[in-house]
Amino acid sequence: xxxxxSGRIVATARGADLSLVRSLALPPEETWAYLTxxxxxxxxxxxxxxxxxxxxxxxxxxxxxxxxxxIGIRILACDAFERLVLKAEDExxxxxxxxxxxxxxxxxxLTLVHHLDGVDEVGEIGPGWEYYLDLLVAATxxxxxxxxxxxxxxxxxxxxxxxx
Numbered sequence: 001x002x003x004x005x006s007g008r009i010v011a012t013a014r015g016a017d018l019s020l021v022r023s024l025a026l027p028p029e030e031t032w033a034y035l036t037x038x039x040x041x042x043x044x045x046x047x048x049x050x051x052x053x054x055x056x057x058x059x060x061x062x063x064x065x066x067x068x069x070x071i072g073i074r075i076l077a078c079d080a081f082e083r084l085v086l087k088a089e090d091e092x093x094x095x096x097x098x099x100x101x102x103x104x105x106x107x108x109x110l111t112l113v114h115h116l117d118g119v120d121e122v123g124e125i126g127p128g129w130e131y132y133l134d135l136l137v138a139a140t141x142x143x144x145x146x147x148x149x150x151x152x153x154x155x156x157x158x159x160x161x162x163x164x
Contacts, residue, residue, distance in 0.1 A: 005155055006133075007126050009119065011164040018114040018126060022133045024140050028101045031108040034083045034140060037100055043139035045132060054078040064135060064148070066080040110136075119163040126159035 007020040024031050034040045038047045042063060050058035057074045069090070077085035084099040096115040101108050112129055116122065131151040137146045 005158045016116045024108045028081045044135040123156040123160040128156040
């Protein structure tokens with residue numbers, strides 16, 4: 001199976017942003033539910049518990065990773081149906097993420113922005129987000145979940161070649 005990358009990397013004053021977009025056959029309100037309701041995030045990322053409001057923190061069990069590790073996530077902003085800003089933190093550091101939802105007719109466009117501190121690890125990060133976003137699409141469409149083996153290492157070099 002041959003896969004193409006859907007992400008792009010843009011240099012910023014802070015470092016670089018990795019941006020990936022998916023079209024979902026759902027209105028923004030339903031897309032938002034898949035980003036914020038634990039029973040729905042469990043279908044493509046993992047269930048969470050804690051304070052899911054802006055300023056709060058949750059603990060997410062990463063259901064599709066080996067040993068299902070739990071990570072802490074601080075919610076920096078939560079603008080219902082439009083924008084969710086997160087800081088994921090674990091023992092190896094933190095990731096600053098934004099999830100942006102736009103209406104596209106009857107559907108939604110979801111943009112995931114990973115604010116990178118550097119681009120050295122984009123060969124792992126990019127394929128990982130491709131996988132998770134395709135898990136989200138599969139969850140919303142009720143189709144078969146993809147296998148991570150289709151994404152990594154297959155997309156690693158393509159992401160490394162994108163570095164600014």
